[in-house]
Amino acid sequence: MSHAKHSAILLISCPDKKGLVAAIANFLMTYNASIMHADQHQDDSEQLFLMRVEWSLDGFTLPMDDFAAAFQPIAAEHQMTWSVSLSSRKPRMAIMVSHYEHCLADLLHRWRIGELSCDIPLIVANHEDCRALAEFNGIPFHLIPVSKENKAEAEAAAWRLFDEAGVDLIVLARYMQVLSPAFVGRYRSRIINIHHSFLPAFDGAKPYHRAFARGVKLIGATSHYVTEVLDDGPIIEQEVTRISHRDDVDDLIQKGRDLEKVVLSRAVRWHLDYRILSYGNKTVIFD
Structure with a gap:
């Protein structure tokens, strides 16, 4: 509502x-x-x-x-x-993305039909894959490549863009870079991430591969606020789906995509509607 x-x-x-x-x-x-x-x-x-x-x-x-x-x-x-x-003031939301476009596409669709009450002044990416999707929706797309050597400079470039755009919220729509403590500190409780596992299980890289190797029967997705500790911020929303021994890693990834975009969009909508209070390492989501 x-x-x-x-x-x-x-x-x-x-x-x-x-x-x-x-x-x-x-x-x-x-x-x-x-x-x-x-x-x-x-x-x-x-x-x-x-x-x-x-x-x-x-x-x-x-x-x-x-x-x-x-x-x-x-x-x-x-x-x-x-x-x-x-409620009359629409928050200004930036999106960061890497290769995968499913979460970005879902957010932009929900924004376009009015489900997400916000303005999206820009999309920042470290790869070109999602440029066409951003341009189709009329949103400026900024490519900022990231490497070990230029990480600080890349983050500083993103800061400048966000400051110029007056950004209130940053959404990591499968942005596959670990943000520095300095970056997180600038936007505390204002960065929402989607992690492709049911945290705290399988944090970090390649969770679907590790879930497959472990033989789990459920996989999940978790949306959380970003803190200085990787994948350890206050959890906003989670969802799971059942898998079986017949599913390989590609099946897990395919089924996980549906979870990821739904879980992320719920978290973003609740934040935009001012329904979340974060305290300690927990959240309350108000009705």
């Missing part, structure tokens, strides 16, 4: 205690908010409260430019980490 076109979304995490829901609701009601949707979660092991609340801006009497100053006393009182976003 996509959010309304004229609403605001507040994401909150803070130490759990009584009265938090009432404090947030009362604040919003002070300014005549019509709450459209609210969802919350308590993590008992972490003693943490997490919440997403969305309200209509029709009739809301607090100008959103003044929201931060008005809400800050409550946030400080309850030690809240929070962010507020407007």
